Amino acid sequence: MTPTVDLNADLGEEITDDAGLLAVVTSANVACGFHAGSPAIMRAVCAEAARRGVAVGAQVSYADRPNFGRVELDVPYDVLRDQVAEQVGVLTALAAAEGIPVGYVKPHGALYHRTLDDAEQAAAVLAGSGTLPVLGMTGSLLEQAQAQGRSVWHEGFPDRGYDERGRLVPRSRPGALVTSAEAIVANALSLATRVDSLCLHGDSPGAVEHARAVRSALEDAGWTLARFS
Numbered sequence: 001m002t003p004t005v006d007l008n009a010d011l012g013e014e015i016t017d018d019a020g021l022l023a024v025v026t027s028a029n030v031a032c033g034f035h036a037g038s039p040a041i042m043r044a045v046c047a048e049a050a051r052r053g054v055a056v057g058a059q060v061s062y063a064d065r066p067n068f069g070r071v072e073l074d075v076p077y078d079v080l081r082d083q084v085a086e087q088v089g090v091l092t093a094l095a096a097a098e099g100i101p102v103g104y105v106k107p108h109g110a111l112y113h114r115t116l117d118d119a120e121q122a123a124a125v126l127a128g129s130g131t132l133p134v135l136g137m138t139g140s141l142l143e144q145a146q147a148q149g150r151s152v153w154h155e156g157f158p159d160r161g162y163d164e165r166g167r168l169v170p171r172s173r174p175g176a177l178v179t180s181a182e183a184i185v186a187n188a189l190s191l192a193t194r195v196d197s198l199c200l201h202g203d204s205p206g207a208v209e210h211a212r213a214v215r216s217a218l219e220d221a222g223w224t225l226a227r228f229s
Contacts, residue, residue: 006197006228007215008135008155009207010059010108012037012045013068016202022048024211026227027055027197029106029135032087035061035069043094050100055227057135060087060125061108069109070171077124084128103227104153105129106136116140116167126150135197135228139166153228155199156191158184158214177204181213188214189221196228 008027011018013036022028028049031037049056061069063083075083084105092102107115107125115122115136122141126134126148133151136142146152159178161169169176178184188198200211215225 002222002224003192004224004226005192005195005218006055006153007200007211007218007225008057008197009200009211010202012041012059013203014038014041017208018045018202019048020208021200021202021211022052022054024208024215025054025200026225027057027103027135029057029059029108029199030091031059031108032061032091034063034083034087035065035108039090039094042091043098046091046095046098046100050098053227055103056091056095056100057104057106058088058091058102058129058132059106059108060084060111060129062111064110069111072110072114075121075124077120080121080124081128084125085130088129088132102132104133104135104151106134107142112136113168115142137167138195153196154194155197156187156195157199157201158187158191159200159204159210179205181206181210184210185213185217189217192218192223 006027007025009021009025011028012031030045062073095102119141126145134142134145135153138154143152161175163169
């Protein structure tokens with residue numbers, strides 16, 4: 001059987017070549033307005049995703065546009081739950097208007113990393129996202145979604161460095177970002193055997209070129225690129 005892997009990217013962040021990435025990826029993590037994006041941008045991404053057969057996911061975040069959602073905040077459970085529900089609801093309505101469903105939820109930035117270990121924050125994200133499948137890292141507390149009968153898909157990051165625990169190196173430290181196309185491709189080929197999806201950051205320099213190189217290398221190696229949802 002031909003091995004299959006998904007290729008996802010963060011879109012709708014106002015600094016990303018959305019059209020270029022949508023021509024390459026199979027799933028789009030759409031910023032829902034709390035760290036970046038707007039209703040008009042969300043709808044445009046959903047329209048193009050629908051045209052290309054790309055899956056759409058809600059990339060939910062802390063309400064922190066000045067810091068692009070990359071600063072950890074202490075948000076009470078009920079507040080975060082409602083914020084996640086608001087973000088998912090807005091994207092769901094805009095996506096429906098373009099004839100495409102929201103297929104999964106994925107936290108962004110600081111919230112993504114917080115839910116690896118913080119049971120309350122993870123529970124708030126799950127409660128606010130209804131029954132949506134979850135995309136995240138192996139070992140995240142978001143895997144509790146499985147006990148609710150929800151699908152959980154695991155992803156790896158070819159353009160990010162990992163530490164000895166298998167976590168992403170913080171962006172403030174050396175080695176956090178992988179910028180060489182050759183290294184990103186090599187990482188993608190290695191990670192593809194261990195995860196359901198590969199994530200390429202849309203705000204990174206050369207994101208489209210890197211995505212094309214990764215897709216080409218995977219296909220040359222016998223992989224089929226297909227959305228997991």
